[in-house]
Amino acid sequence: MNLRQKTLLLTTVPLLGFLVLVYASLSVILQRSYHRLEQEDAQRNVQRVEEAVISDLNHLHSLTEDWAAWDDTYQFMRDGNAAYVTSNFQKYAFESLRMNVLVLVNTEGEVIYSNAYDLEKGEFAPVPPGILAQLEADSPLLRFPHVAYHHQGLMRADDHLMLTVVEPILRSDATGPPRGAMLMGRYLNQAVVADLSRRTQVSLTVHPKVDSLDNQGDSRFLNADLQDLLEPMMAEIATRRAANRVQIPTLGRVPSPTRLYVQDRHLIKGYALWPDIYGQPQALLDVTLPRDIYRQGQLSQRSLGLALLGACIISTGAILLLLDRVILRRVVYLSQEVQQIGRSNDLTQRVAVQGQDELSQLSQRVNDMLGELQVSAEKLQEEQQRAETLLLNILPEPIADELMKTQASVPQHFDEVSILFADIVGFTQLSSRFSPIRLVEMLNDIFSSFDALAEQFGLEKIKTIGDAYMVAAGLPTPRPDHAEAMAEMALAMQQVVAAFDLGEDDPISIRIGINTGVVVAGVIGTKKFIYDLWGDAVNVASRMESSGEPGLIQVTAATYECLKDRYHLESRGTIPIKGRGEMETYWLRGRQPNVSPPSLQATPVPGVSVNT
Incomplete structure (x- = not known):
């Protein structure tokens, strides 16, 4: 085992052990947190279902209270007027109120009116005997001395579980004495449960019968696990009933006892034990919920494991890299560096x-x-x-590089280049008024300014001959805007000369000539190198300068064609040019109005050949 393998082992094992410990601790924390969230979410869903049932019960109570505190009902309990029944207790009343059972009983427990209606079949049926048995004179539901007292909650009616409200029958101003009680009921059947499921968006079942634990409950739905859940819930209801004898703990008055039960890794169940109207355990709400939070917790745990594994790999790699660089590679690097310096x-x-x-x-x-x-x-x-x-x-950078590498430079052919010649007007007269040193200093100041302009516009200064200045655009690197760059150079040269102060009364001026055409450029000879241009285009540019006028810029027709869209050019007409005969020339006056300065960059010209 070499040193690097030993280092890998010594760093990986402790770090891996530490990350395993961290993962175990965080996994426990995550599991507990998601378990608590799952429990809270399931508890809220059970409460939502119960709140929906309580809302239906409160609505039924509002209806019962309105009918019981009505002068017509109060009078009906005395005289039994048949018109009251005919006008109020028809099918439409039961259907519009979603009411299944209606019973009116007097203070002696005598039933004055009773009827039941099957909402699904749309027909009347007898009132279940189990309901009437609970409205006898000694029933705890008929507490007539208490005028404002009412009962509401679940009631067992034979095989039916019913939302029930019992209200004392009073006058419209809620005064007595009461003449009896009115019972309204709505069966908590499968249709109502399905509607509850739709409204709450949960899967639920209401088990309508819960026997005592001594009888082992209803074996059709209560297994051993549910019995274990049911026992503390029933004990809680009994404790509440014993602690508060005045107000019976019925549905809606106090929260019902609830318990949660994890069925499997996909489903969790929530249970609520609902007391009946007498405060006794009556029905078991069974809510089935998908374990989305549990699955999210499992996903988070897996993500945590992957993150820690990635951190272990990255950390181990980083540690090994640092150790390798700090210790293991130093000797190797020192040897390699000494060898490299010796070779280079x-x-x-x-x-x-x-x-x-x-x-x-x-x-x-x-x-x-x-x-x-x-x-x-x-x-x-x-x-x-x-x-x-x-x-x-002395030379352009590409030409200088070529000379330094090969000790020779091959002339190049350029298809389209702009050449500028300029000279100072009256230089001979100036020579007679200034000393040679002063004259040379003046030329140096002017030409240095021209050099700065050439560098600014990306042009190539060729040479100076006495008071003449030569510059080219479009070489040694071809560019599409060579004519515009040369026009900007010429206009800027005029501004430089106009601002030049000799301390004399007469300001100096220059003549400038520009031509565009084909040239050959390069370096010839082996001594005193100079980069120069050859070709008829160079001669014509020189003639444009010599035949021009002081302070003006004269250009050829070729240059005119390149500049006419962006610059103001004035036709001079046809003039004789030495060696060329008659030529049409133009004066360059400046940029056209509303034309911004061009963005000048020395870029290669697509389609322009540079032949050697």
């Missing part, structure tokens, strides 16, 4: 110095030796740099 003969290079140990001291000694050798080498380098800088000031 580059005395500016230094070996890396890291730390304060013996390896760093050795590296420092190597660097000291290289530094001593560099001092002498830099002097030679400086001289070489001066020579290269001087060459770049």
Whole structure:
């Protein structure tokens, strides 16, 4: 086992053990958190179903209260007027009120009116005997001395479970004495349960019968696990009933006892034990919910595991990388760096110095030796740099690079180049008024400004001949805007000369000529290199300058065609040109109105050939 393998083992094992511990701890925390969230969510869904039932019960109570506190009902309990029944207790009344049972009983427990209606079949039926038995004179539901007392909740009616409201029959102003009680009921059947499921968006079942634990409940739906859940819920109802004898803990008055039961990894069940109208355990609400939160917790746990595994891999890799760089590679790097410096003969290079140990001291000694050798080498380098800088000031950079690499330069053919010649008007007269030194200083100031303009516009200065200045656009790198760049150069040269102050009364001026055409450019000879242009286009550009007028810019027809869309050019007409005969020329006056300065960049010209 080599050193790197040992390092991998020593770093990976402790880190992996630590991450396993972290994963186990966080998994427990996540499981508990998601379990609590799942329990709370299931509890809220059970409560929502119960609240929906209570809402229906309250609505039924509102209807019963309106009918019981009505003078017509109050009078009917005395005289038994048949017209009252005919006008109020027809099918439409039961259907519109969604009412299944209606019973009116007097204070002696005598039934004055009773009827039941099957909403699904749309027909009347007898009132279940179990309901009438609960309305006898000694029934706890008929507490007539308490005028404002009413009962509401679940009632067992034979095989039916019913939402029931019992109200005392009073006058419309809610005064007594009461003449009896009115019972309205709505069966909690499958249709009502389905409607509850639709309204609450949960899957639910209402088990209508819950016997005592001694009888082991209803074996059709109560298994051993449910019995274990049911026992504490029934005990809670009994405790509430014993603690509050005045107000019976019926549905809607106090929250019903609830319990949750995890059925499997996909479903969780919520149960609520509903007391009846007498406060006794009556019905069991069974709500089935998908375990979405549990699945999200499992997903989070897996994501955590993957994240920690990724962190382990990244951390181990980072540690190994750092150890390898700090310790293992130092000796190898030192050897490789010394060999590289020896092969390259580059005395500016230094070996890396890291730390304060013996390896760093050795590296420092190597660097000291290289530094001593560099001092002498830099002097030679400086001289070489001066020579290269001087060459770049004489020749374009591509030509200079070619000469330095091959010791020769092949002339190049350019299909489209703009050439500018300019000279100072009256230079001979100036020579007679100024000393040679002052004259040369003046030319240097002017031409230095021209040089700055050429660099700004990306042009190539060719040469100066006495008071003449020559510059070209479109070489050695072709560009599509060579004519516009040269026009901007010429206009800027006029501004430079106009602003030049000689301290004399008469300002100086220049003549400028521009032509566009084909040239050959390159360096010839082996001594005193100069980058020059040849071709008829060069001669014509020189003639444009010599035949021009002071302070003006004269261009040929070829240049005119390139500039006419963006610049204001004035036709001079046809003039004789030495060696060319009659030529049509133009004066360049400036940019056209509302034309912004062009964005000038030296870029290659697509489709323009540069032949060597």
